[in-house]
Amino acid sequence: MNSTIYLDCNATTPVLPAALAAAQQAMAAVFGNPSSTHATGVQARQLVDAVRARAARVLGAGEGDVLFTSGATEGIQTAVLSALCAVRGRQARGDAVGRLLLYGATEHKAVPESLAHWNRVLGLQLELHALPVERSGRHDLAALRALAPQAALVCTMAANNETGVVSDLAGIEAVLATVAPQAYWLVDCVQALGKLPLHLAQTRIDYAPFSGHKLYAPKGIGLLYVRPGAPFTPLMAGGGQEDGLRSGTENMVGIAALGAVLQALEDGGSFSSPTKMLQFREHFVQSLHAAWPEIIFNAKFDDTLPTTLNFSVPGLPSSAVVDALGAVGVQVSAGSACSAKKVAPSYVLRAMGVPEWQAASAVRMSFGAMADATFIAAACKRIARCGAELQTRAAAAEALRCGPPLQADPAMHLVPAELTDFFQQHPNAVLVDVREPQEHAADPQPLGCGRTALNVPLGSLDARLADWLGGAPVPLVFVCRSGQRSQRAVHTLRQLGYVQAWQLLSKE
Numbered sequence: 001m002n003s004t005i006y007l008d009c010n011a012t013t014p015v016l017p018a019a020l021a022a023a024q025q026a027m028a029a030v031f032g033n034p035s036s037t038h039a040t041g042v043q044a045r046q047l048v049d050a051v052r053a054r055a056a057r058v059l060g061a062g063e064g065d066v067l068f069t070s071g072a073t074e075g076i077q078t079a080v081l082s083a084l085c086a087v088r089g090r091q092a093r094g095d096a097v098g099r100l101l102l103y104g105a106t107e108h109k110a111v112p113e114s115l116a117h118w119n120r121v122l123g124l125q126l127e128l129h130a131l132p133v134e135r136s137g138r139h140d141l142a143a144l145r146a147l148a149p150q151a152a153l154v155c156t157m158a159a160n161n162e163t164g165v166v167s168d169l170a171g172i173e174a175v176l177a178t179v180a181p182q183a184y185w186l187v188d189c190v191q192a193l194g195k196l197p198l199h200l201a202q203t204r205i206d207y208a209p210f211s212g213h214k215l216y217a218p219k220g221i222g223l224l225y226v227r228p229g230a231p232f233t234p235l236m237a238g239g240g241q242e243d244g245l246r247s248g249t250e251n252m253v254g255i256a257a258l259g260a261v262l263q264a265l266e267d268g269g270s271f272s273s274p275t276k277m278l279q280f281r282e283h284f285v286q287s288l289h290a291a292w293p294e295i296i297f298n299a300k301f302d303d304t305l306p307t308t309l310n311f312s313v314p315g316l317p318s319s320a321v322v323d324a325l326g327a328v329g330v331q332v333s334a335g336s337a338c339s340a341k342k343v344a345p346s347y348v349l350r351a352m353g354v355p356e357w358q359a360a361s362a363v364r365m366s367f368g369a370m371a372d373a374t375f376i377a378a379a380c381k382r383i384a385r386c387g388a389e390l391q392t393r394a395a396a397a398e399a400l401r402c403g404p405p406l407q408a409d410p411a412m413h414l415v416p417a418e419l420t421d422f423f424q425q426h427p428n429a430v431l432v433d434v435r436e437p438q439e440h441a442a443d444p445q446p447l448g449c450g451r452t453a454l455n456v457p458l459g460s461l462d463a464r465l466a467d468w469l470g471g472a473p474v475p476l477v478f479v480c481r482s483g484q485r486s487q488r489a490v491h492t493l494r495q496l497g498y499v500q501a502w503q504l505l506s507k508e
């Protein structure tokens with residue numbers, strides 16, 4: 001049985017061993033409530049403060065606030081609520097305020113859904129407007145220049161979760177500085193942590209949410225950066241934790257684990273360098289090209305995170321590629337994990353204007369910063385195997401459909417009277433009935449051979465070939481009614497180099 005090769009790190013990552021150890025240590029020995037004043041509480045408070053300080057360094061947060069959240073969805077809610085409450089205040093004071101809630105057309109659904117939700121709850125009646133992206137997946141800066149003067153809040157992501165396209169944040173910032181200094185700016189940085197340099201305090205970004213489980217911390221812990229002076233309204237009120245910015249007793253286990261990941265980022269060593277990641281991507285690209293020569297990559301490599309590949313194979317829907325890779329133990333996803341249950345083509349690729357078939361065939365392969373050369377080599381080997389199996393099946397399907405005219409070959413024939421001897425000599429042989437299921441059901445022992453056959457209709461034969469061709473050879477005796485379909489099956493297998501295939505004929 002193949003071990004699993006997990007290539008879906010943009011959906012979530014495994015937990016870093018050091019993070020697991022830190023979480024266990026927090027549960028076992030640092031169980032205090034950071035709000036308590038006794039020594040056990042103080043010990044917990046020190047852990048929280050140390051991780052916050054580390055997070056501030058990693059994010060380049062400067063004097064900005066860094067608060068712990070349950071994940072990016074909560075960070076996004078908090079940011080949207082904060083900005084919209086400030087907009088409501090401006091409206092109440094009669095200040096000029098934009099009427100648009102502008103968000104990138106390829107944002108994670110958490111962004112437009114939160115905008116719609118809080119716009120409704122607060123009764124603001126602002127207009128949600130999707131900012132178009134170019135064919136590259138990057139925001140259309142000319143459209144931003146035209147729309148931003150009317151914007152109350154602008155939401156753009158640092159890197160896209162489906163395509164890995166890295167936004168031109170400097171370009172967006174320059175546009176906002178000239179035409180929309182009044183608009184608040186939220187940047188979803190979930191896919192950037194550990195993959196792109198972050199110097200948040202050097203930007204005019206007001207809010208930046210992060211999620212621990214996208215970078216080897218457990219689920220249920222995240223961060224929100226808030227620029228000094230940016231308006232803030234707590235999402236949760238209560239005991240006044242996090243300086244009143246987010247009430248509720250701290251998730252000590254998550255904070256400890258996240259601290260270990262941030263330490264690994266600061267120390268280096270646990271994660272591959274950007275140069276290594278580019279080399280790893282190149283290996284993947286070569287393997288994928290070899291497996292599917294007609295493959296199309298849906299975003300330019302120069303524009304994307306090295307850890308994310310999004311591709312389509314002409315003629316194969318996403319599910320066919322996902323299943324084929326799954327069969328060799330490689331886990332990838334069709335589009336994003338959140339939308340994987342829906343059959344609709346990726347809205348991200350549609351927004352980029354890729355052809356409809358390409359969006360419906362899109363597959364995302366994403367590896368994590370912990371991947372090393374051994375892991376990448378093993379993954380590429382599996383991709384090669386998957387490609388070889390699919391090509392064999394395609395060739396067989398073609399041969400079945402329109403193979404050359406068939407020549408009778410006595411060496412491939414058996415008659416029912418020979419069958420008992422044959423099965424004695426080949427105890428592992430399988431009798432395969434290539435008729436349709438209803439024909440088989442009416443007569444499960446074809447040609448009166450006295451043996452019940454396995455039913456694999458000729459039209460489904462190519463789906464079984466990978467099993468036969470991939471395993472130890474098993475003698476196969478094909479049978480049908482007239483001999484035509486069984487002859488086609490035997491020829492197909494022999495053409496593919498599988499010599500242990502015979503045809504059962506009704507007469508000598």
Ligand SMILES: Cc1ncc(COP(=O)(O)O)c(C=O)c1O
Pocket residue numbers: 010011070071072073074108110157159160161188190191210211212222
């Ligand atoms: C870009 C982006 N934003 C937001 C989220 C939501 O993050 P979380 O699962 O921490 O709520 C995700 C998760 O898929 C994401 O990829």
